[in-house]
Amino acid sequence: MGPKLRCAARLRVLLALWLRPQSAEARLLETQLVEECHAEGGQCLQRASRLSERYEELLAAEAPQEQEVTIILNHWQRPAENLFGQLRAAAAAPEALEVWLCVFGSPMAAEYQAVVDDFRSSGGSKVKLISSEVDFGVYGRFLLASAARTRYVYIVDDDVPFPVSAAGQYLRHIRKLPGVWGHAGHIRRSDPETARWVDRPKKPVAVDYANAAWFLETRWIASAFLREPPLSRLTGEDMHLSYMLRKVLGLQTWVVGWRRDKHPLSRYNLGMTDRTTLTPPIFSFRSFLARAQMARGPAFRHPPSFDTLAFVENVVQARRVLKLVRHCPKAPSRPQTLSLLHAGLPTTEVQAVAAEICAELATPCTFVPFEVCGEVCNEMGFAGVTTLDMRVGQTALAHNDTASLGFLAADTLEAAFSLLQALHVAKLWLPCEETWSTRAVRLAAELHSEREPGGLGIRVIPCEDESTSAVR
Structure with missing residues (x-):
């Protein structure tokens, strides 16, 4: 590589580090500097100082609009009349810089387009239609929201009749108490008497996740929501949002009802369909998603309690746990409840051993489901939590057969620590073999014990040639 090309390459690296890629001004400056570099040769590096002189100016141009909000609507098959009411309320909000309408793979795309055209003809310049023949599902709007230029986004379902002042009200709430804000949400608890649906309360209520609408900072989508793939x-998508923000950023989800304003565009009604997240089949499926999230972190604000977690790397180690439980029926260390913790073992094999373990215990390894969903929970076995799969390396292994050891070890540490922080666990059993995954789980337990008074009891499961008395 000649000096001119080396110079150009270095300038490109500097620009990539200093300037955000979506800036048209930054791209133009890059082009000019590279052209000058070819003309001036090695001397062009002296011009790199100009970047630092303009850095603050360019950064300010890329900074999000602090006082403004991007309102993002998503329509698929609900009546087109719903869209007209929402567009009018959203566009009239003084805090709304733009209103994005997502229409992804909708059978009613033509009807929605007609509503937008009519609205724009009346001066609705804030509205931007983002349409695709591909249905990106419920996550598409969140992926799109990460590109908003405003500091805040308000993502709203197509059946939410929000008032004109909704964005302004949530803006005041989030400044006082950072987190995800909405008008309705769900509290999941092992006690069905306290598990409940919260809809437009007069005062803020902390929930496990909000439904139908979400007000949050745009940057949180990239830093937390997109950090792990959804199940x-x-x-x-609502569960994944609250789960990841609670896990990565330590932010809670809050719901509070809007105060109805007197704006004439705030008064409108929306049509509904018969399928929602509370429809029994969908709700039951979401229950399984929530339980799977629990194996990697704080899916619930009020999780169930476990007397003992036993980490195992293979079925042989799982059978050692079974042998230990059987041979010590009256030992003081015998757990009341126990769940096997693993990093992606074959589901059928490990669950079969876990069921045998739980059959040996005085207290069944079950608890009342997080919600009352009738016989469906019993038929699907939702109430049984005999295993917890941390799904280590799921991001990398979803695309390749291998993943770096460093990534797998870090993912194990993060998942185990988040799990221990979220659940009420008294004791942790570890296999006698010293492997990288065992060391990662042990380190997670030690870090957890430093933060929690009383710590976590760590015991080693004896190998085959050791006495069962090694665990007390």
Whole structure:
């Protein structure tokens, strides 16, 4: 590589580090500097100082609009009349810089387009239609929201009749108490008497996740929401949002009802369909998603309690746990409840051993489901939590057969620590073999014990040639 090309390459690296890629001004400056670099040769590096002189100016141009909000609507098959009412309320909001309408793979795309055209003809310049023949599902709007230029986004379902002042009200709430804000949400608890649906309360209420609308900072989508892949693309985007923000940023989800304003565009009604997240089949499926999230972190604000978690790397180690429980029926260390913790073992094999373990215990390894969903929970076995799968390396292994050891170890540490922080666990059993995954789980337990008074009891499961008395 000649000096001119080396110079150009260095300038490109500097620009990539200093300037955000979506800036048209930054791209133009890059082009000019590279052209000058070819003309001036090695001397062009002296011009790199100009970047630092303009850095603050360019950064300010890219900074999000602090006082403004991007309102994002998503319509698929609900009546087109719903869209007209929402567009009028959203566009009239003084805090709304733009209103984005997502229409992804909708059978009613033509009807929605007609509403937008009519609205624009009346001066609705804030509205931007983003349409695609591809249905990106419930996650598409969140992926799109990460590109908003405003500091805040308000993502709203197509059946929410929000008032003109909704964005302004949530803006005041989030400044006082950062987190995800909405008008309705769900509290999941092992006690069905306290598990409940919260809809437009007069005062803020902390929930496990909000439904139907979400007000939050735009940057949180990239820093937390997109950090782990979702368990399903069919539903659960609201659960994934609250789970990841609670896990990564330590932010809670809050719901509070809007104060109805006197704006004439705030008065409108919306049509509904018979399928929602509370429809029994969908709700039951979401229950399984929530339980799977629990194996990697704080899916619930009020999780169930476990007397003992036993980490195992293979079925042989799981059978050692079974042998230990059987041979010590009256030992003081015998757990009341126990769940096997693993990092992606074959589900059928490990669950079969876990069921045998739980059959040996005085207290069944079950608890009342997080919600009352009738016989469906019993038929699907939702109430049984005999295993917890941390799904280590799921991001990398979803695309390749291998993943770096460093990534897998870090993912194990993060998942185990988040799990221990979220659940009420008294004791942790570890296998006698010293492997990288065992060391990662042990380190997670030690870090957890430093933060929690009383700590966590750590015991080693004896190998085959050791006495069962090694665990007390």
